[in-house]
Amino acid sequence: MELLTDITDYQSSHDRVLTVGTFDGVHLGHQKIIEAIIESAKKRNLKSTVVTFDPHPKEVISTPDGTDKIELLTTLEEKLAALSKFDIDTVIVIQFTMEFSRTDPDAFVTDILCKKFKAKEIIVGYDHNFGKDRSGNHKTLLSLGEKCGFSVKMVGPFDLMDGAVSSTRIRKLLSGEGDVETASKLLSRLYSITGSVVKGEGRGRKINFPTANIKLHNDSKVIPKNGVYCVNVLRDGKSQKGMCNIGFRPTFDGSDRTIEAHILSDDLGDLYGEEISLEYISRLRDEFRFNSSEELIKQLQKDKLACSI
Numbered sequence: 001m002e003l004l005t006d007i008t009d010y011q012s013s014h015d016r017v018l019t020v021g022t023f024d025g026v027h028l029g030h031q032k033i034i035e036a037i038i039e040s041a042k043k044r045n046l047k048s049t050v051v052t053f054d055p056h057p058k059e060v061i062s063t064p065d066g067t068d069k070i071e072l073l074t075t076l077e078e079k080l081a082a083l084s085k086f087d088i089d090t091v092i093v094i095q096f097t098m099e100f101s102r103t104d105p106d107a108f109v110t111d112i113l114c115k116k117f118k119a120k121e122i123i124v125g126y127d128h129n130f131g132k133d134r135s136g137n138h139k140t141l142l143s144l145g146e147k148c149g150f151s152v153k154m155v156g157p158f159d160l161m162d163g164a165v166s167s168t169r170i171r172k173l174l175s176g177e178g179d180v181e182t183a184s185k186l187l188s189r190l191y192s193i194t195g196s197v198v199k200g201e202g203r204g205r206k207i208n209f210p211t212a213n214i215k216l217h218n219d220s221k222v223i224p225k226n227g228v229y230c231v232n233v234l235r236d237g238k239s240q241k242g243m244c245n246i247g248f249r250p251t252f253d254g255s256d257r258t259i260e261a262h263i264l265s266d267d268l269g270d271l272y273g274e275e276i277s278l279e280y281i282s283r284l285r286d287e288f289r290f291n292s293s294e295e296l297i298k299q300l301q302k303d304k305l306a307c308s309i
Contacts, residue, residue: 105136178225
């Protein structure tokens, strides 16, 4: 997969079948579009191309009060890793700035997609909008396609489990419900977060349940709803079973929301500063306030057993 991150002086030497979008999550709906460009490109002997943006447009043009602040399903690195699983010829990452957000839809299509990237076919999702104020849409593409000589295809919604698969739906499943199992099915992979292990208060070690306190690399990532989860802990290229608590540790009167993972292993070593990822398998329960450390330990033992199966 060819990766391009600077299009300033770029001029494609190949004709392309391309799609455009943020593709946050690279979920099953996105995958249908990706499969469509790959299939068409192979039939027409063209280059399959995904055009995406970094950062997410809503990180740049969100409202001053932050009410529409985006929570990401995938960082750029995670998005590229997910895209690399497909037989895509080229991924182009356009740096999304405030200036770029003011680009007229017609200019974006004619000057960038057509002249720079040599689009001969553009395939987009049914709800795709682009350009200044998101004023460009499928009809815009059809009109410009007649003038610029490219064809247009729209991919309809992909329904699964009583609804259309969308990034918004997956975000709500994760942060609103903690339903990591359904979210993973819509993503076609386990939802994950990545961060560095930082020093905590050491309470877990005192009750024989040492935890890795994780600080996310990207604060915009979606964090699942508070509670206890079964997870895979990925470190040093290896996967280990674990359990994760997200929340405020009410038994200890915690005031800060934390993400803490307990690895089901006797030999953890010194994890401070280490990068680890958590893949969320299932949600066990809400976060509770226990009357004593003894009650908490009994529950943690039950949680550990559930995660070890």
